[in-house]
Amino acid sequence: MTELRHQLAHRRVVCTVGSGGVGKTTCAAALGLVASAMGRKALVLTIDPAKRLASAMGLSALSSEERVLDVEMLRAHGVDAKAPLAVRMLDLKASWDDMVRRLAPNPRQAEVILANRFYTYMSTELAGAQEYIACEALYTLSYERDYDLVILDTPPTAHALDFLDAPSRILSILDNDAVKWASKPALAAGRFSLRILDVAGGQAMKAIEKITGMETLKELSEFLVLFEQMFDPIRQRTAAVQTLLGGKETSFVLVASPERGPLNQALFFLERLREWHLGVGAVVVNRVRHAPHGELDAEMLRSALLTAGSPTDVAEKLVDGTERALVEARRRARQDLRAMAPLRKAAHGAAFIEIPRFGDEVHDIRGLWQLARHLVPFEE
């Protein structure tokens, strides 16, 4: 399949998406190696890599600084590298704070926002906040730096939709009729609560107060007034991010593993990507179980084991075990094949790539390169 190779050669942005624990980060890193082998200067932007994988890539948990894996270093690990590969861990909270500092009218207001409880909540807990800032960082890095390709390992989402929806969702929360109406001008004049009170026939405020306490509303109004001044730049930026993600320069690589949950998530995600006319580069199913081909010649195995020095009773048990292991391996392979069928069907038009389950987890550059060659087989 040459399609994924084509994407990596021509796109500016590749996003790996999927539920947590399916090997999304590993795939993003492996795609980075493919880009390097094609001679493209790429950046892999990751959120929360597993410790061993992070250290293999030279990342430390304490720093979000960029690391460059140079060509010599990659070649020493067996990678057919032609360009350096940059890797970077994204600190989501710090990225939010950076954005506020950049967009706030003055440093003093920025500090007030940063200290606000609603801001803290929005930037860390609110559904879509992580996804939003990851898109933001992606945009900054792909336009303000000179990489040929940026590969974003998207945050693991509880719901696949969160990532695609994030920019517009954040915008709809910050910028809607209700907020505008309530915050201008009554909010600034300190009559915020009265105005809301009118809206819902006098009951809303009392109920919210009863549940959350008065302080909450004061803080919320402060947050909205301050944040309101940043709406315009955020709105512009969000529109630009959406254009980038939806344009011809970006492609999405969907990653799943052959269990029911992750496959369903991938299927759901694929539907959404298509619905929104976003470019699906490839569908990857990681850690698929395969069975060896052919039949087991028990007699041949038995005599080979005996020749190799196994006592008769041990050889018998080993042959028996192998027979049962083969039956089991076939059953597992059928199970995965069947589970993948709906996704394979839905992937029509996009490359469907199965990565076999390796004996061990991929945790070093050599392993990543092996994975890379499965993702994009090289013609020799």
Place this chain on the structure above:
Amino acid sequence: MSSKRTRPVITTAAAPAVTSADASPSTEGRVLGPGIPPDLLLRQLHVVMGKGGVGKSMVSLGLALGLARRGKRVLLCQVNAPDAHGPVLGTSVGSELKQVRLRLTAVNIEPRAALREYMLMVVKFQKVYEAIFENRFVSYFLRFVPSLAEINMLGKVWFHAEEKDGARPRWDHIVVDAPATGHGITFLKVARVVSRTAPPGTLREQTDEMARVVEDAARTAVHVVTTPDELSVMEAEELLRRLSDEKVAPLGTAILNRVPEGLFTGLPMDTMRRLQEHTELGPLARLAVLRQREETAALAAGGRLVAHGLPLVMLPESPTENFSLPDAEHLATALTVDAQKVEAHS
């Protein structure tokens, strides 16, 4: 509590199924050791946690079936997830309580429906609720109340835990199929976090009551599910550490799911390893060597989980291609069988 328990052994041959008196006759397959210890099983609230894809939902379903089989009234809750229980039970489970089997009721808690129920409890009158919370202006502001969705969902679990049928609780047991790891911790912690930070009022009082139920060692047990692979075990260990360090909720058992049958355990593999380079037999020898490594990994995983000082329950890999009700029934047996019956059979 767990000191009496011997360390379970992975059987090398298929052991006969251990069936309790009223077990479904269709349960077949291996039982690898004792299920959840009886004293833990008595707790009312069972929260099943783990990484995505380890079989958490099926373990929850199995536990609920096992408890219902013992004559208890059970409520099985999914938390805002695609319905995993319905398809196995041959039905669908939504945000309304639905009786799915004898003594077993299921529900899929959704934040919007839970918010509505919770607010109705606070506000009391339907009309008032509609005027307030279904007002689109107000619903925007509610999004900013930190963790409201989680509070509502946990609140619904708590509400049912406190529900009475005359003098006795309406539900003997509530089994919660919790959200995957990170979200699961947030879900369990939300009540305590909010009760500590909320200003005095209804919210603080209610979240404090919720937190007291979640933290009550006489009522609640958290079971951590993992499969034997390295990544899942690491995540399970991290989860166990966080649950106890942060005192989120009392621990129940560690559940090692999909333990492979012991085909090669105890056998010398050196000859097999040598055959890996054999032209015709190589692939099969590699299969055998990898399969033996899986067994070793499962044993090691069991050891690592036991080291956290809580009882270990081992569940066999399901031998069928599509998980269905008989598999769930078998999990029910494996989860609730007690140590004496296992010993009687071995």
